[in-house]
Amino acid sequence: MNPPHPSSAAAALLPFLLLLPHLLTAAAAPPPRPHPLNPLTPDELTLVSSTLTNSSTLTPPFTIHYVGLDDPDKPAVLSYAYSSPKTPAPPRRALVIARASRQNHRILVDLSTATVVEHVIVPNSVGFPTLTFEEQGEANNLPFGEPRFLESLRRRRLKAGEVVCGSFTVGWYGGGGGPKRRRVVRVMCYYKEGTVNVYMRPIEGLSLTVDLDEMRVIGFLDREVVPVPKAQGTDYREAAQDGPPRPKINPIGLVQPNGPSFTVDQHIISWAGWLFHLSFDARAGAIISLASIYDQQTRERRQVMYRGFISELFVPYMDLTEEWYFRTFLDAGEYGFGLCTFPLQPLRDCPENAVFMDGYIAGQDGTPVLMPNVFCVFERYAGDIMWRHTEALIPNITIREVRPEITLVVRTVSSVGNYDYIVDWEFKQSGSINVKVGLTGLLEVRGTKYTNMGQLTDEEYGILLAENTLGARHDHFVTFHLDLDIDEPPNSFVKTTFQTTRVMYPNKSPRKSYWRVVEKTAKTESEARVKLGSGQGDLLIVNPNKKTKVGNQVGYRLIPGSVTRPLLSVDDYPQIRAAFTNYNVWVTPYNKSEKWAGGLFTDESRGEDTLYTWSQRNRRIENKDIVLWYNLGIHHAPYQEDFPLMPTITDGFELRPTNFFESNPVLNVIPPEPVTWSNCSTAKAITMEWYLTSY
Ligand SMILES: *[C@@H]1O[C@H](CO)[C@@H](O)[C@H](O)[C@H]1NC(C)=O
Ligand SMILES: *[C@@H]1O[C@H](CO)[C@@H](O)[C@H](O)[C@H]1NC(C)=O
Ligand SMILES: *[C@@H]1O[C@H](CO)[C@@H](O)[C@H](O)[C@H]1NC(C)=O
Ligand SMILES: *[C@@H]1O[C@H](CO)[C@@H](O)[C@H](O)[C@H]1NC(C)=O
DSSP states (O other): OOOOOHHHHHHHHHHHHHHOHHHHHHTOOOOOOOOTTOOOOHHHHHHHHHHHHHHTOSOSSEEEEEEEEEOOOHHHHHHHHHSSSOOOOOOOEEEEEEEETTEEEEEEEETTTTEEEEEEEEOTTTOBOOOOHHHHHHHHHGGGGOHHHHHHHHHTTOOGGGEEEEEEEOOOOSOOOSTTOOOEEEEEEEEOTTOSOGGGSBOTTEEEEEETTTTEEEEEEEOOOOOOOOSTTOOOSGGGOOSSOOOOOOOOOOOOTTOOSOEEETTEEEETTEEEEEEEETTTEEEEEEEEEEETTTTEEEEEEEEEEEEEEEEEBOOOSTTTTTOEEOHHHHHOTTTTBOOOOBTTTBOTTOEEEEEEEEOTTSOEEEEEEEEEEEEEOOSOEEEEEEEOOSTTOOEEEEEEOOEEEEEEEEEETTEEEEEEEEEOTTSOEEEEEEEEEOOOEEEOSOOSGGGOTTOOSEEEEETTEEEEOEEEEEEEEEEEOTTSSOBEEEEEEEEEEEOOSTTTOSOOEEEEEEEEEOOBHHHHOBOOOTTEEEEEEEEEEEEOTTSOEEEEEEEOOSOOOOOSOTTSHHHHHTGGGSSSEEEEEOOTTOOOTTOSSOBTOOSSSSHHHHHTTOOBOTTBOEEEEEEEEEEEOOOGGGSSSEEEEEEEEEEEEESOSSSOTTTTOOOOOOOOOTTOHHHHHHHHHHHHHTO
């Protein structure tokens, strides 16, 4: 599935082409233009890098913080994707975010002409770009050249060779908008002796401040000596487990003897009537685009979603101690949700029938970096039921009809420091898109002198998970950008409320009440903001220009997951930066530059360029090309089972067809034939049983 490295193929051709220039013009067919939404190839990343160097746009030394596809104009993409015959692909441009001479640079490079077409210096007061891996690595090494730090380790009787450090973004706590703002991180360290679970062994009370532009230590604080929690019982590796064996689970798996039922053509995935484009971005991770479904009843392909991706995350900790109060991360903008993607492990991260795909990012010097196995795509059959019915009312016969639920999953896992976020985009045959976010990995714990809850009279920020180990309370908000285009734009946003209604006329009914649906189409952005709560009705994106045969507006609805909102005061600095989480749902008119809910320059941002501020313009959204934003949230008060590594906790949402089809679109789904196992009579009997009863 992974294509050969394109640049090596091009390099192999090069000598031949140089020798025969006349053949080049005569014989070589122009290379097929890539799909306009394809992520930048390694060749394109190299081209961007050399264009920057040759054009002297940036004065060295500079660091590249982001290179990705600059979104082509949406109408041109829609026309490329859906008109017949295909219109030509719009030109490809790269967006570059760089740092040079202590300034933020936003640069657009045209890939066909290899020229810089736009270069803007963005003031430091707005914020700073995503941290690179390379600079974090450098910053994490600085403490070991700092005599005061080494002395502090000696005082704690810790071996420097067993210490590892991490870079923490510092947020914003008022003022600081002037040109002298520094791009800094706090560096905090852990003790790895006897374990690989460094996050369970924090060295508290000790921190350094590093200026990332100068790459030097500008602050050092040794506040107090706190016991480092024990290594014992923290290692999570298979080989490190002892104790009595667990009850055994026999071999189990899923086989598709005829191969998968989906196809992958470069970045286009096709399955069970679904068609969508999958791409990888250093900031967002997975981007699903141009999702459409074939309607068997009307025999047409119908647009559902132009784009869906994770726009930002907000992870504030509820611990106000000196080394903790600033831990209020905006993970996508500060650390790069895609940048923190690591290769998925076959048979563990994804089942045996999975297909893997790679991604590419630009390194800090602009050169392409391969990110292997960032996605897996697989069909899931987890024993669930798509629909069923047993009919016992008809005398003398029993009807039993069952269809198993088989779905298609696109999975990616982002390990942002201690946490692992498992993100699944799941496509259902019924037309639903289910999105699930699973949280696992390691908690951020604080070292403490306490060893028993009975001693914790003056501790208000967490509970003990183990001796000397305090689980810090925090939230995870994940902001989804969901640009639905139901049967193409324009669309409208309709909110319904389920309203308890009293029966007014005593003679009308013996009942005193019932509930009914009150529908309201949001005319402006302010009317579309939703704080989920009890009595919540449905949240629909409809196409007001298209109705079903019986006269309902065609649409999709958002079925939210858990009802969670921030609990910080709206005037608190982290909440100002993350004001895009003030509501669970927002709707904005489509605007190409309103992509990152926490702003393009998120590190140390002051909340000036967020979904919240855009939405204050209160634009009209009725019968317009609109974008739905959904904040999924989890309040996390840790418990002992989360130590030393937490089992996955999951939340998600569903985008579900709502008067989109004329009737149940999966009535005619044919269950797959059973797998025939040689010499495995039991399995076959079970399989045949559900197969036969469904006919
Ligand atoms: C940049 O300059 C080098 C050396 O002159 C050249 O080989 C390369 O093709 C140039 N790249 C671009 C994108 O112009
Ligand atoms: C149902 O079966 C019973 C017993 O065989 C028979 O007496 C009865 O007539 C049947 N009822 C119908 C509606 O066919
Ligand atoms: C698009 O959004 C940006 C940022 O909010 C804004 O500056 C610009 O005016 C918007 N464009 C339109 C056409 O509304
Ligand atoms: C299946 O069973 C037959 C008959 O018992 C035997 O000859 C054959 O070797 C078996 N095949 C496998 C793969 O176990």
